[in-house]
Amino acid sequence: MKNINYILIVFLLFSCTKEIDIVIPNSGTQFVVNGYIENNQFAKVLITRSLPYFDPINDNSIGESLVNDATVTISNSIGESETLTPTYSPWFTNLTDTWYYNYTSSNMKGVEGLTYTITIEKNDTLVSASSTIPKLAPITKDSLRFLYRADDSTYCYLLGHWEDPDTIGNCIRAFTQTKPIWPSTFDNIHPESGAINHKDGWDDLFISMLEGEGNYNDEYVNGWSFSFPMYKGRGFWQEWGAQETNNNNDEVDGSTGATTGFWNIGDSVVLKWSSVDRESWDFWRSLEFNNPAGPFGAPSEANSNVSGGLGVFSGTSSEYIYLKADPGLENQLSN
Amino acid sequence: MKNLVYFIFLISLFAFSQKEDIVISGYVKSAESGETLIGANVVVKELNVGCTTNNYGFFSFTLQKGTYTLETSYIGYKTKAINISKSTDNIIFNLNTMSYLTDEVIVKAKKEDANIKNADMGKIELEVSQVDQIPVLMGEKDILKTIQLLPGIQSGSEGSSGFYVRGGGPDQNLILLDEAVVYNASHLFGFFSVFNSDAINNVDLIKGSMPANYGGRLSSVLDINMKDGNNKQFGATGGIGLISSKITVEGPIKKDTSSFIISARRTYFDIFAKPFVDTTSFAGSSYYFYDLTTKANYQITPKDKIFLSGYFGRDVFNFNSDDWGFNINMPWGNATASLRWNHLFNSRLFMNTSLIFSEYKYEFNVSQELDSLPTSTTNMFSGIRDWNLKNDFSYYPNVKHKIKFGSNYTYHKFTPTSFSGSYDDLELEEIINYYAHEYGLYINDEYNLSDRILLNFGLRYSGFIQVGPFERHIKDDSEQIGQVSTDTIIKYNSGDIVETYGGFEPRFSFRYLINESSSLKFGFIQNYQYLHLTSIASSSLPTDVWLPSSDIVKPQFGRQLSLGYYKNFNNNKYETSAEFYYKTMENLVEYEESYIPGLAVGVENIDNNLTFGDGKSYGLELFLAKRTGVLNGWVGYTLSKTTREFNELNNGNWYHAKYDRPHDLSIVLNYQITKRLNLSTVFVYASGNSLTIPRSVYIIEGNPITEWGDRNSYRMDPYHRMDVALTLKNKETKKYESSWTLSIYNIYNRQNPYFIYFEPDGLLGGGDDVEIKAQQVSIFPIIPSISWNFNF
Known part of the structure; x- marks a missing residue:
């Protein structure tokens, strides 16, 4: 669908674009949930409010949008429940794998097969969401290896071999976290607020795989086994095709600065392979279609599983596999 | 039968x-x-x-x-x-034709006072030879765009030849080319129509009460008749323009009785644009279209004549990326063929029998071939194919009655969205077809009750049967973990009836002649439409999919009332009319708000993702025309309101249809300066299209996500534009004539909104602000063009 935009070419030669002012009627804000519970981990939930559309978004405005004084409870399908602890603290200290959180459980950890429900209460507002942690459909460690990029052997990409379980319905999100041979592009986020280095030299956050934002399911390939390439994605802090910088803060260009899609030979990589339930997977998948930049797509609302609010609460079961991005190595697994 | x-x-x-x-x-x-x-x-x-x-x-x-x-x-x-x-x-x-200057008209009635005297309401007849002078985009003259200059007919968006009649959707227009249904009348997202005007004799558009011989669409009929071809002598006409060239050859097969015509057209901006394109991020892409129209007729006996006509057109888009070993090939287009037999039983009874084939096809083929990777191919395709048998009789019992009756049967095969692909040595194919029979029986009488009163009444019965083989996927809504698509499939075997629909469609119109120069008309029509065009985009796209009524999709149902007053002045020199219409529509389709295009292609029924609702439209259309004289032209103005109501969209509230146009004005003027020089101009003004705009933004994993506001609650800036054209005829010789046309589209370079998108500027995490900007894209600035047309 995206590719149709290419056809506009003939007319884009003539076309012109200008910025216009649109007044959006103020219709109040909504609660936004961005949370998950992962197998063997505590629940982590970020609750914010939606923001005025054309106002600048920055650390301050996001900070102000945090909802830190709601009553958030989590319960599971075997009758246990717990009130989540607010963990409000300065910016970017409570990181999840992909973003950050302001509520967490302190007893309840995720268990495969259970359904979890969170409710958020503040004044008259009641928001809730449910999700089930599916059984992990693992990718086996020895089925992973790096291959050289076709035209340039200083870069590589990941090849996986997948044996899809026989039951249809496996929904996967795949991410990687990288420790590049160059300084990390996202290590010290916010020097002014004294942000914490989680793992020195590593990107603080995991990045979704490039194709389909790392969202795969077995709709067409149920029960199959096959190999498939995975390309390094783009973090929200990165421009498309952004160059990395070396220790002197100079741009690393040409054949040594990895661009979107590839790892440098020698990077350390953690693959996070998550099974998620279909409803929350639908949310992640739908983000790609949320705001199409052209006449050939209609705007579509993100498929939220949150009732009374926006966003997603997701049950996931994940494995983390440590790898060395070097096709020359016999064994590319590492610690 | x-x-x-x-x-x-x-x-x-x-x-x-x-x-x-x-x-x-x-x-x-x-x-x-x-x-x-x-x-x-x-x-x-x-x-x-x-x-x-x-x-x-x-x-x-x-x-x-x-x-x-x-x-x-x-x-x-x-x-x-x-x-x-x-x-x-x-x-x-x-x-015999009249000499050049004596009768310059643009749109002409066949008879000077036809608008007053016939019972047709909202019927427009166009002679293709008469649209010649109207200025056009890039010199490509286009009957569909000319039609949009008349009241009650709206264009979709800039440059588009897709049209909307009295608040109806683009799928509610029955477009017939020599009786064959044309499912997608646009090349390139509607910038050009598929009809090569050199091969067309005349065009009728009925937006009001269509007679009972037409059926299957709610809003209008566009009936296009191809030229038969010159049966006296051979000749050729053609034109060379900036983006395309065309040629038409015609001549007798047997002098005076039989003839043929072949017409072809191809664009070449892919060749011209390549040097520019290759310097942009679109390098490697190309686009062109071509079409071929042909017709032959043969007089077998004085009472029998056969016609064979055909159309074939394709748009082709290609994209190659060497870096990624990526190839995209995207062809789409129509093919039609009709074989018709005219037979005169006697002077009172005329029959036409037609066997018609019609097809629309769209393909999207991607392949990736890189040294280090397994080769993968993906082919997505959709389309519709019809076989149609029609029998129409005209019976003239006496001067007071003109009776038409007949039958129509169509076998449809739909391939809504299907998929095949391969990856390494794995192969995959998922095709879901829908099969259906559609039929209609009708009788229509035009009855001259008195000198003043003319009645036209008709009754049509139409029916639709969806048949197997067919598989209906039922969505699983249990809590089962990670269920991807379906757990239940209802299977129908070949010949099984899946669903049956049918109903009566009364048609009625009435003319009362007040005096020789004015009349009052009234019309009522009720009809069913068994086909639905589903579109996710805001412009006409080749990916729009035709779907039949099925076990879950009910036929569209429409009713329209219209009332008109017609008056001519100065011995029919000036013609005016005022028409009012009120129209309701039921069972319109849209995709559900959560529908993600392209997902689950071929593994489930696409109509599982549809939601159903109603529509309403009413309006007033005013028209003033001066048909003849050195200065001629017309002014058309429409005041209207078009709304939709879907339970599952916009919280069940009524909303403006995408192409709701409160105001729509067109002015066309044509001035014959000298015998050889003609100047013409078009001015259009229309309210902006309605659009859904955001309500708020929120951040998920560092990315700004849009919460959308009420459907179509925002209106873009109005659209207005003026075009001029100057046509210079070269000196005619006995065998040969030619002309130059210089036209300027959008002469005052208005930047009309084509679409608006919302683009975040900046990235989170760097300490900088992210600001979302509304960007308005205008596609056609001032565009001069020149073309040379010949005829010998």
Whole structure:
């Protein structure tokens, strides 16, 4: 669908674009949930409010949008429940794998097969969401290896071999976290607020795989086994095709600065392979279609599983596999 | 079918019982080319009664014994008269054209006061030769765009030849090319219509009460007749323009009785644009379209004639990326073929039988081939294919009645969205087809009750049967973990009936002649539409998918009331009209708000993702035209409101339809400066399209996500534009004539909104602000173009 935009070419030669002012009627804000519970981990939930559309978004405005004084409870399908602890603290200290959180459980950890429900209460507002942690459909460690990029052997990409379980319905999100041979592009986020280095030299956050934002399911390939390439994605802090910088803060260009899609030979990589339930997977998948930049797509609302609010609460079961991005190595697994 | 035979039998009896009368019938043709003159006026002078020729140029009268003068006229041609005193069944009027300057008109009625006197409401007839002077985008003249300059007919967006009639959707227009349904009338997202105007004889558009012989669409009929071809001598016409060239060749197969015409067109901006394109991020992409139109006719006996016509057109888009080993190939287009047989049983009964094939196809093929990777291919395709058998009779029992009756049967095969692919040595194919029978039976009578009152009433029964083989996927809504798509499939075998629909469609119109120069008309129509076009985009796209009514999709149902007042001034020199309409529509389809395009292609029924609702439209259309003279043209204005209501969209509230246009104004002026030089101009003004805009933004994993606001609650800036064209005819020689047309599109370079998108500027995490900006894209600035047309 995206590719149709290419056809506009003939007319884009003539076309012109200008910025216009649109007044959006103020219709109040909504609660936004961005949370998950992962197998063997505590629940982590970020609750914010939606923001005025054309106002600048920055650390301050996001900070102000945090909802830190709601009553958030989590319960599971075997009758246990717990009130989540607010963990409000300065910016970017409570990181999840992909973003950050302001509520967490302190007893309840995720268990495969259970359904979890969170409710958020503040004044008259009641928001809730449910999700089930599916059984992990693992990718086996020895089925992973790096291959050289076709035209340039200083870069590589990941090849996986997948044996899809026989039951249809496996929904996967795949991410990687990288420790590049160059300084990390996202290590010290916010020097002014004294942000914490989680793992020195590593990107603080995991990045979704490039194709389909790392969202795969077995709709067409149920029960199959096959190999498939995975390309390094783009973090929200990165421009498309952004160059990395070396220790002197100079741009690393040409054949040594990895661009979107590839790892440098020698990077350390953690693959996070998550099974998620279909409803929350639908949310992640739908983000790609949320705001199409052209006449050939209609705007579509993100498929939220949150009732009374926006966003997603997701049950996931994940494995983390440590790898060395070097096709020359016999064994590319590492610690 | 049995009923039909019985019906014919009855009518034949009736025909033979009136022995006292004389029956006169025949054809009206152009003396120069032998081309049929459709809608020519034939009048019996003594009785002051008349009729117009049908789509095959045929007319018939039944009169009491006597001697009469039969006069035939057609604007642009010299009037001809003959005396008749006995039954004659094959009169051929060959009319000669008038000299160039005497009768310059743009849109002409076949008869100067036809707008007053016929019972048709909201019917527009266009002669293709008359759209020549109207300025056009990039010199590519286009009947569909000319039609959009008339009241009640709206264009979709800038430059688009997709059209919307009285608040109806783009799928509610029945577009017929020599009786074959054309499912996608646009090249390139609607910037150009698929009809090459050089191959077209005339076009009728009915936006009001369509007679009962038409069915299957709620809003309008666009009936396009191809040229038959010159049966006197060989000739060629053509044109060379900035983006395309075209050629038409025609000539006799057998002089005076049979002829052929072949017309071809291809664009070449892919070649011109390449150097520019290769410097942009679109490098490696190319686009072109071509079409081929052909027709032949053969007179077997004086009473039998066959016509064979065909159309084939393709748009092709290609994209190659060497870096990623990526190839995209995307062809789409229509193919139609119709074989028709005209038979004259006797002077009163005319029959046409047609066997028609029609197809629309869209393919999206991607392949990736890189040294280090397994080769993968993906092919997505969709389309519709019809086989259609039609039988239409025109029966003229006496001067007061003109009866039409007939039947229509279509076998449809739909391939909504299917998929095949391979990856390494794995192969995959998922195709879901829908099969259906559609039929219609009708009778229509135009009855001249008195000098003042003309009635046109008809009844159509239409039906639709969805049949197997078919698989209905039922969505699983249990809590089962990670269920991807479905757990239940209902299977129908070949021949099983999945669903049946049908209903009566009464049609009625009425004309009251107030005096010789003014009349009042009223019309009512009710109809069903069994086909639905589903679109996710805001412009006409090749990916739009035709779907049948099925076990879960009900047929669309529409009703329209219209009322009009018509008045001509100055001996029909000026023509005015005011028409009011009110229209309701039920069972319209849209995708559910959560639908993600392209997901689950081929593994589930696409209509599982549809939601259903109603529509309403009403409006007032004003029209003023000056048909003749050195300065001629028209002004059309429409005031209207079009809304939709879907339970599952916009919280169940009514909302503006995408192409709701409160105001729509068109002005067309044509000035013949000298015999060889013509200046024309078009001005259009329309309210902006409605659009869904965001309500708020929120952040998920560092990315700004849009919460959308009420559906179509925002209106873009109004659209307005002026075009001019100057046509210079070169000196004519006996064998050869040619002309230059210089046209300027959007002369004051208005930046009309084409679409608006919302783009975040900046990235989170760097300490900088992210700001979302509304960007408005305008596609056509001022565009001059020049083309050279020839004829020999």
